[in-house]
Amino acid sequence: MQQYSGFGLLTHSLTYHENWQRVWNNPIPKKHYDVVIIGGGGHGLATAYYLAKEHGITNIAVVEKGYLGGGNTARNTTIVRSNYLWDEASHLYEHSLKLWEGLAQELNYNLMFSQRGVLNLGHTLQDMRDIERRVNANRLNGIDSEVLTTAQVQEMVPILDCSKGARYPVMGASWQARAGTARHDAVAWGFARAANNLGVDLLQQTEVTDIRVKDGAVVGVETNRGFISAGKVACVAAGNSGVLAKMVGMDLPLESYPLQAMVSEPLKPILDTVVMSNHVHGYVSQSDKGDLVIGAGIDGYLGYGQRGSFNVVEHTIAAIIEMFPIFSRVRLNRAWGGIVDTCPDACPIISKTHIKGLYFNCGWGTGGFKATPGAGHVFAHTIAHDDPHPLAKPFNIDRFTSGQLIDEHGAAGVAH
Amino acid sequence: MSNSINMESPLHHAQLDDLVGQSGDGGVILHEAKFLGHLNLRGNSQDPEFLAGIKEVLGVELPLSACSSAKGERAQIMWLAPDEWLIVVASGTEHDVEKKLRLCLKGHFAVSDISGAQTILELSGINVIDLLKKSTGYDLHLDSFPIGKVIGTNFAKAGAHILRLEKNKFQLVVRRSFSDYIWLWIQQGSKEYGLTIT
Amino acid sequence: MTQVNRVAAAANQHINRNRPLTFIFNGKTYQGYEGDTIASALLANGVDVIGRSFKYSRPRGIITCDSQEPNAIFQVGSTQATTIPNPRATQTELYQGLTASSTNGWPNVDFDLMAGLGKIGGAMMPPGFYYKTFMYPQSLWMSYEKLIRKGAGLGCSPQQPDPDEYDKMHHHCDVMIVGAGPAGLAAALAAAETGARVIISDEQNEFGGHLLCSTQAIDGQLPSLWVKDIVDKLTTMGNVLLLPRSTVFGYYDHNLVGINERRTDHLGEHVTTSSRQRVHKVRAKQVILATGAHERPLVYGNNDVPGCMLANAVSTYINRYGVVPGNELVLMTTNDNAYKTAIDWHQAGRKVVAIVDTRTTSNGELVQQAQALGIKVLFGQGVINVKGSKRVKGVEVAAINAENHSVSSAISHYSCDTVASSGGWSPVIHLSSHTGSRPVWNDDIAGFVPGETVQQQHICGGLSGVYALSNVISDGFKTGSTAAQDAGKGDGSYASILPLINDPQEDPAMALFHIPHSKPTSRAPKQFVDYQNDVTAAGIELANREGFESIEHVKRYTALGFGTDQGKLGNINGMAITAKSLNKTIPETGTTIFRPMYTPTTFGALAGADVKHLFDPARFSAMHKWHLDNGAEFEDVGQWKRPWYFAKTGETMQQALERECLATRNSVGILDASTLGKIDIQGKDAREFLNRIYTNPWSKLAVGKCRYGVMCKEDGMVFDDGVTACLGENRFIMTTTTGGAAGVLQWLELWHQTEWPELEVYFSTVTDHWSTMTISGPNSRKVLEKICDVDVSNDNFRYMDWIEATVAGVKARIFRISFTGELSFEINVQANYGMHTWQAVMAAGQEFDITPYGTETMHILRAEKGFIIVGQDTDGSVTPQDLDMDWVVGKKKEFSFIGKRSWTRFDNKRDDRKQMVGLKPKDPKFVLPEGAQIVFEKDQPIPMTMVGHVTSSYYSACMGYSFALAVVKGGISRKGQSVFLPLSDGTTVEAEICSPVFYDPKGDRQNV
C-alpha cells in the first residue's frame, strides 16, 4: 500500500499527481468467500478490516449495493463520544473511542478525528439529575466526563444563549472533552483502503437479493451479479437490516425510520465544540469547511425513502435559534435523510442468530457512527470465533426475550 | 373579606377589557366569549334514544356528520368526533343542562363539565383569514371550510377547534392553559394588520 | 466612480434610471439603479475582482446572473445584528446604502497574501490531500486542524441577535406553478381560466423568467409587454396568488411545496413594517414545475479569470440591466442559441472579437445573422486557455478534436477582456428530485430531465427540454389546463390564443463539456468545474484514477456540487468529465442527488414565529399571576411553568425551602397542584378498564373513595401513577403526573379503541377545568373549616375520601389525600374560580401563617415519606416490585393486566435487581448529589462495579438531617448495610441503606 504523508504529496505534485495508486480495486466477485459481509458502510468495512488484520481471515467480500460508505455513514452528523449511561453501552463506546484515538495513524488515512469535546445541555431539573447520574457513571467507568454549570457553559460557548429569559434556560451541561467529530467519508474510505490492502474484495454496485440457508446453516448470498457462496454471512446493513432478515424468514426487533441532518452555508469559524440539547431537540457543530452541521429529530413513522418530513427541519432550526439566536440570519444549504434502524431499548444488536454462520450487527439507530471501529472490532471477533466478544455479549438478540434490555433512551433522546 | 365571587376567564390577565376600543380599525378583531358553559358529551350516535334525549334537553338535533355543528336557542353543538361533541350553553346553565342530560339520556353516554377548561375566542375582520393561514394548516377556502363547519386542528403549536360563523368570522375553542400562548400568538400574527379587541 | 459599463437605455431594460442608488462594496462607494442587483451594479462600475477562491485564493469575478453564481458570495449588511452571510450578489437587489464586502481575500481581494500560498501550495492540494497528510504525529492534529479551520468558511455569522421577524403561511390550491417564465406564466393563465385556485411563484423580483433578458418579439412586441399583459390578467383574477421574490426551496411528499418569500430584503437592512421573510407552505393538488433551464459553461484553461462568464449571463446584463461587462468579447459556444450574446454585445456597440464555435459548422439563422453583422466565426475550434489574472487579457484558441479529446492545430491568440461560453442548457431538475424521483438523460438536449415520480407533478417549458419560445408557451398553456383538469377544474382545453412568435431555425448543438488542452488535463492550466470549491477537471480525473468512480464518490472526494450553488453551475460538466474518464456514458455515470434547499434559506424564515417566547407554548395555571406577584421561581415541567419555591426577600433557596417545609409540617402550607392531569372516566365498564390498566384492583372501590394506582407499560415498567377517585358507580376521575397527562390519555384511548372497544367507557380530559390547591399540615383542617360548608372532621371526612362541598362560595370537590404525609385536603374548583378560591384560602389561612410552597418543597416532603416521583425515582426500567410496592399489584385480578406478563421474564425475576431504598448519609449534614453512583466496596479500581444511584436527595429541616432515595441492587434485603458514593470531586462518602419512609412511618399524621 502506497504510504500517505505530506512528503508524499510533495513528491507526487512534481509528477502532477499522475501516479497515485488506486485506493481500492474493483474486482470480479469470486465464487466463494469465507466470509461475506453485506453492507459496505463504516461498520461493514471495519468488520472486514479487523477480520483480516486480527483474525487472519482474508478471503472476505464486502458486498455493497451502492457505493462504499453511501448509507448512513455518508449522512450522519459525525458525533463521536462515549459518555453513555449504562455500563454495557459505555464500555462498548469507550472501546470504540479508544480505537478512534490512533486510528488515522493505524490506517494511514487522516480521518480528521477532532476531539473538540461535546456538550450535552440540561434545561430542566430532571435533565440535570440525569446529567449528574450519567457523568458519575462515566467517571466510575473510566470515561472522562464532567458536569458544567451554566457559567462554565457560557464561558466555553459564548455565543450560546444562556440567559434566564430563554424559553428553556440552560441550567448546565455534561462535557466530554475527548469526544468530538470525525470526517465520515474518510472513515469509510480509510477502512476500505486498509481492508482492500489486506486482500478483502470490495464489491460495489452489488446488491444481495437473497440469503441462502441449507440445513440451518448459511451457504451464501444471491446477488444481482450472481450467487456467491460463503462460509459465514455477516449482515451490517443498518436501515435495511430488516429487509435482509426477512430473506431468511426472521423478524428483528427493529424499526427503520427517516432521520435527517442538514448543513448551513459555510461560515468563518464561530463554534468549536459540539453542542447538543435533548430538551430543545437539536444539536450543532461546525465542520472544518465552515458549515454548521445540524442534527434533527427522527420521523415517527417507518420510512425507507432516505428523506424526512419538512416539519422536522422547521422544528430543528427553531431549536438551533433558541440556543443560538445569532444564527437566525444564517442560511440552510442542504438537508438530507438516512434510514436508521432502531431497537426498542435504543441499543444495538451484535449477535449470532439461530442460523449457523449468520450474524447481525444492526440497530445502531441514531448513533452508530461513533461505534464504527469498536463495533467492527467486536463483531469481527464474534464472527471469527463464532462466539460473542465479551463486550458484544450484552447486545445479543436474546435480551428481548429475557428482558435484559439496556435502556439508553435517556442518552439517545435526540439523534447523535 | 367581601362576599363577591370573582371569576377569571382564561384570558383574564391579558386584560382584554382594558384594551377594548383602544386600537381603532384592526384587520383582525378579537373578542373573548368568556364564561360560557362548556359540556363535553360522549355517546352513541346510532342510538335513537340517545339522539332523542339530546333533542329534548337541548332543543336541537345532535350534528351527526363529520365536522358539522348545530345551533339552537339553548345550545350550540360542535361535532368533535363520531362519538364526541362540545355543547356550549349560556353562562351558568351548565350544571342544569348536565343534570338534565344525565336524567334524560339512557344507555352508554358521558357528560363532563369543562366550562373552566376552555374559552372561546371570536376572531373576525378582513384579515382574519390571513391570521388563520399563519396559524393552521387547514384549508380555509369556503369550499372546504363552509360556514357552520367545525374542525379540530393545530393552532400554531397548540390545538384548537375552529368553527366558522361567517365568511370572515370564526370561533376558536382553546384550552385554558394554552390561552396565554395563543393570545401572544394572535398578537404577533396580527401585528401587520392591526388587532382590535371588542 | 462612473458606471463605465452602463450603456444607453433600451426598451426592454428593467432598471429605473430615475432612481440612482448609492452602495458600498469593500469600503468603496458606487452607484447603481433601482432594479439592479449588486452584481449588475458592480459590473456597471467595472469592478472585476469580487472575491478570492476558497482553496487557491485565485481572483474571481462574476460569472452568472442568477442562482448559479459560485463566486460573488458576499457579506451584506452594516451591523453585527443585521449582517447576512453569503447572499449571492446576482440575486441581491440593490437598495440605497447597501453595504457589501467580499468573503475571502486578506488583506483585500485585489492584493491577497494567501494567493502566493495558493500558487505554491495549490500543487500540493489535489482533492483529498488532507486525508493523506497532517497525520503524524498524532498529537499535532488538533493544532493542524486549528490552522485548517482558520481558512474555513465564506461569510461571517452575525454576532448579535436578529432584530427582524419571520412568519409562515399555509396555502391550499389546485395548481401550484413554480417559475414564472413564459412556460409558467402561460400555465398559470390556462389553469386560472378554469377557475382553479392557482399560486405562481418565482424567485426573481419580477416575473418573466428568460424573457426578462430576451429581445425576441412576441406578437411583434417586446417580450416584456407579453409578460405584463399576462401578469395583469392574473392579478385581476381573484383566484390567483402571485408570489415574486419567492423561492421554492423544497418540494416535499404529497405535493407540499415550501416557498420562501423575501418581503423586505430589497427595501433595506432592517425594515419593520412586516416580517422580513415569509415561508409559504403550499399543499397543491397539482404542481407544475416550470423552472426552465440553466445555461452550462464550458470547462477550459483558466476559465476562472475575471471576465470569463456565461453567455446568457452576458446577454442578461446587457438586455435587462443595460450593462456590457467588458469591451472585447470572445464567445465560445457549442450551439446556435448563444450567438445571441455576440449579437447583443455587438448591438450594444462593443467589439466582438470572435465567436469560437466548437462545431465544424452551423447554418442556423442566428449564425447567419451574426455573420451578416460582420462577426468573425471560427468553427471547429475552442478556447483552450485564458490569459490574464485579475481580468481576461486574451485567449488561446485552437482547433479541437472532441472525440479523442485533443487539440489538433496550432494555437492562435486573440486579445479580449471577456470570454463568454455556452455548453448548452441543463433543465432545472432540482425540485423534481427532492421527492426521491431520479432524473433521466435526454440525448436530444444533452441534459437530464425529470424522471418518474409518484407526486401529482407536471413539467413544462425549458425544464422538459422544450426551448423554442413558441413551443415553450404552447407547452405552458397545455400543461396549465391539463393540471387544472387533473385537479378537477376545466376540461383540459384552454381559451388563450397562442401569440405569434418567430423562432429562429437552429442547427443541432454539440454535446461538449470539457475543452481539451494541448497538454494532458493533469498538466494543463487549471480548468475549473465547480468554482466555489476550486474543483478542477484534473481533480476529477485524479479522483477517478484513485478509484473514486461512483459519481457520489467523486462528489465527496472533490467537493463537486458541495457549494452554496449546490452544483447548479458545474455538476453536469463534472459528470461528463467523470463519464469520459471512466469510458462510460453520462446516463451510466448518473447524477448526484439534488436536495432541498433549492437556494439557501434563512434559518429565521424556517423557524418562522416559533422563536423566543413562542418557541414552545408555556402553560399556566389559573393562579399563575398570584405566584408571579409573590416571588415564585418557576420550574419547567413539560410545557408548564410551576412554582418551584417562593423566596422571600433576602432568602436563599435553601432557606426558603426550609421555611416552606417547616411551615407545612408544623402549621399549614398550600401548593398549586392544578397541573396534574385529570381524566374523567365514565361508563359501566370503567372499573374493568381500570383493572386492566392499573396494577391494583378497582372492583371494590366505593363511591366517595380514592385510591392510588400505578400504571405499567406492557414491558412491566412503571410509567405513570396517581390517585383515582370513584365519583359514582360508573364514574371515576383519574389523576396523572403533570408531564404524563397527555400520554396517559392517549394510552387509555389506545387500549380502548384498538383492543377493548367492547368495554363501555369514555375518557375526557378535564385537566384544565379544575384548579387544584392542596392545603397540607396540621392546621389545614382549621383553614378549610373556615370557608367550607361541610363538616370536614375526621369522623365525617376520612383519609382517602372525597366530598363535594362549597368552598369560599364556590362548588368544590375536596379529596382527602396526601402527598406530604400530613393531614391534607386537595380542593378542586372550576378554574374560573381558581384565583378567587386560592385567595380565599390564603385569607383564611392567614392566622395560621399559611405558607405557599412549590414543587421543590413538595418533593422534599413526599421523599421524607418515601413516596416516589415517576420520572425522577424511576427511569422506565423499574417495576413496582423494584419500588418495593408489591402492595400495589393485584394478586387475584382475573384479567392479565397491562405489564403483568413481563414480570415473569428471566430478567425481572432476578433478586439482584435495583430496588428502591432510603439512604442516610453518615454525615447528617451532607446532602448526597442526586445522580451520585453507589458502590458496595469503597476501594475499587476503575472501572468500579456500580450497584445503583441516588434518585432524590435533600436536607430535611423537619428531621434535622439529610436523606435520600436511591435504587440499589438487592437493596431491599440490605437495609442497615453501608454503601459508598464516589463523587465527582474525588471524595467518597458513606451512607446507610434504610427504609425509604423517613418521616412518620406509621402514617399517623395524615390520618388525624
Add this chain to the structure above:
Amino acid sequence: MLLIHCPYCEEMREEEEFSPAGQAHIVRPLDPEVLSDEEWARYLFFRKNPRGLHHEMWLHTHGCRKYFNVTRNTVTYQIMESYKMGQQPSVTASEKGQS
C-alpha cells in the same frame, strides 16, 4: 410531509395533526400468561418493518382523537388507504417469510 385521510373526520389533514402509532393489527394475546417468553417477546418487540406496503396506526391527535389505520408505502410514502379501527385493509402485499 404527509397528507393523511382521517376516516372519522372524513377528510385529508396535515401530518402535524396526527401522531404515528406504529404497526397496525397487532393483537394482544388473549391470555398472556400461557405464552412462552419467546412468544411474549415477539408480541412486545418484533415488528414487520417492511420496505414497501405497511399497515400502520395513526392517532388524529389534534382532530377527533381517534386511532385508525393507514396502508402506506414506506419507500414512496404514498398512502393507499385509510380505514377505521377494526377494519381490514383492502390493499395488501404478499411478503416473503411472513405468515
